[in-house]
Amino acid sequence: MTKLGSxxxxxxxxxxxxxxxxxxxxxxxxxxxxxxxxMTQDAIRATADWFRRGPADGKPDWEAASYDMYDADPDxxxxxxxxxxxxxxxxxxxxxxxxxxxxxxxEGFRDRAYVAGVLPNQPGGLVRWLVNPPMHSPQTAMPDxxxxxxxxxxxxxxxxxxxxx
Ligand code: HEC
Numbered sequence: 543m544t545k546l547g548s549x550x551x552x553x554x555x556x557x558x559x560x561x562x563x564x565x566x567x568x569x570x571x572x573x574x575x576x577x578x579x580x581m582t583q584d585a586i587r588a589t590a591d592w593f594r595r596g597p598a599d600g601k602p603d604w605e606a607a608s609y610d611m612y613d614a615d616p617d618x619x620x621x622x623x624x625x626x627x628x629x630x631x632x633x634x635x636x637x638x639x640x641x642x643x644x645x646x647x648x649e650g651f652r653d654r655a656y657v658a659g660v661l662p663n664q665p666g667g668l669v670r671w672l673v674n675p676p677m678h679s680p681q682t683a684m685p686d687x688x689x690x691x692x693x694x695x696x697x698x699x700x701x702x703x704x705x706x707x
Pocket of ligand 1: 630
């Protein structure tokens with residue numbers, strides 16, 4: 543009985559330690575974890591707003607999304623894409639010298655269903671992709687270019703002006 547008692551104690555202490563480890567691994571803290579949470583919340587809010595506004599004809603209203611999601615500025619977005627060298631890997635209509643072929647052409651981007659096949663092609667998903675592609679697709683050849691969320695919003699708003707051919 544004493545023996546059983548000590549086994550039970552070991553088991554209980556073990557469980558408690560494991561619990562503490564799991565808690566410290568998942569609890570919201572600082573660093574990347576909380577950044578991700580904030581970004582995800584922003585993206586969810588943006589997407590919810592976008593859906594609430596509602597497309598008039600039952601289709602996503604890309605035009606409206608591109609101009610007034612987040613108060614973004616498509617012209618600034620085009621300038622930022624030039625600055626970040628996106629055109630060395632992508633063909634991007636309207637961006638000077640953007641004729642790269644490492645990544646897919648971004649022509650008609652707003653008609654795609656997914657961003658890089660991993661995130662739904664909605665304003666929030668696109669912004670998350672631009673800020674940190676490898677976070678969403680670890681094997682991707684598109685690097686983290688240090689794009690801020692504000693910059694990503696402007697670039698996303700430009701990309702949503704690109705119609706299919
Ligand atoms: C080093 C090359 C490289 C650079 C620089 C680069 N990309 Fe990419 N990008 C890629 C590749 C490769 C993919 C395909 C990713 C995949 O499917 O995993 C991609 C995918 C994308 C997609 C999704 C396309 C789709 O059809 O789903 C978008 C949008 C995008 N990039 C925008 C940008 C923007 C904006 C910049 C500049 C801030 C940029 N990229 C810079 C290589 C690059």
